[in-house]
Amino acid sequence: MVYLTGDTHGELDRFKDGELRRAGKGDFVVVLGDFGFVWDGSKAEQKNLDWLRKRPYTILFLDGSHENYDLLEQYPTEERFGGLVQPLGGNVYHVCRGSVLELEGKKYLCFGGAESPDKEEREAHVNWWPQEMPSDEEYARCEAALEANGWQVDYVLTHDAPSKFLDFSVLAEGENNRLHLFLDKVVMKTTYEKWFFGCHHKDVQLSTKSRCLFCDVVSIGEKKPWWKRR
Template sequence: MVYITGDTHGDLERFKHGRLRWLSKKDTVIVLGDFGFVWDGSKKEAAHLKWLQKRRYTILFLDGTHENYDLLAAYPTEEKFGGLVQPLGGNLYHVCRGSVLELEGKRYLCFGGGESPDKEEREPGVNWWPQEMPSEAECARCEANAAANGYQVDYVLTHDAPTKFLDFTALKQGQTNRLHEFLDRLLLKLTYDRWFFGCYHKDTRLSTKAECVFCGLIPTSESHARR
């Protein structure tokens, strides 16, 4: 089964408690950005990554704002799960922006990235990287992959969200940026069953099709049942 969860921010305890303890090698967990375990390259972080690599289940993560993009860029890319990923060892993979994954007969359009609200207070290359925001090439790849699937997928997984999901809700923060605008354009073209996003540190179902996820662990099969 495929499960969706939100930002983990390098917190290993999130993987040691609850239903995650009982998952099998047939299961997949997808983290919606701000994974946080590729951050400082320390011995402690290496130990945490080694522990995650040994889980029975597969872990896939989108990128958010709490990733060290210089360290992440050092990992090779490969085609797997129907899309482009970076293997970090064992059953642990970063999902490259714009990939359409095929998992258990369902298609997942994945697009990470976000804008740190406190980036002016951060130090470039130390705790902030401009790569957190998508490039034109990454947006074009996402658009091309969506078009190749007839703009029809089962799930859309992103770190941030279109402004349509945020406007007039408590999730709205700051000004609209170019990532929001890209997701707005994508939303108009896509046919999908459910759209999950992280970023806002809340577990909030906005509609029958849109849901913000933080600490929740959502089986995608149940998301169909709840519609």
């Protein structure tokens, strides 16, 4: 089973309560950005990370606008699940932007990042990082991965959303940026079943194919009996 949820902001409650308590060995839990457990490197944060590393399921997270990218960049990258990830120890992995992962026979395009609306009030490399917005290399990696898959995936997972989703919804805010417009291109060119994103701290079904997640948990696939789990 693959479980999807929105921003966790360094809080363990989502993993300890509700739907995610059902996740077990062989399952995947995907956080759609603002994971928040790589922020200050404190002992308390490390304790929480250690708890997550011991979960029986695999945790995959996209980056958002509230990650410490300087700390995150210290972790090595490797090819896994069909894409590029950074292992944080145990079963916890950061999914690099533009990766197409294959989980339980389904393809997931993953692309993190978002622009902080209050970045002018924050201090660079203290509580705000310019790496929150994708680089030319990351945009190119995403296009190359989609090209290799014939611009067809089963699901698209992002932190922010295309402007086409935001302009006509309750989520619209501010001006569009380069990331929004890039995701617009992905919408237009890619064949996909559903698109899930976080970022906006709301649980909203925008259409039959697009959904904003925050505290809700969406499960994809069928729960395997314990004797068939990895």
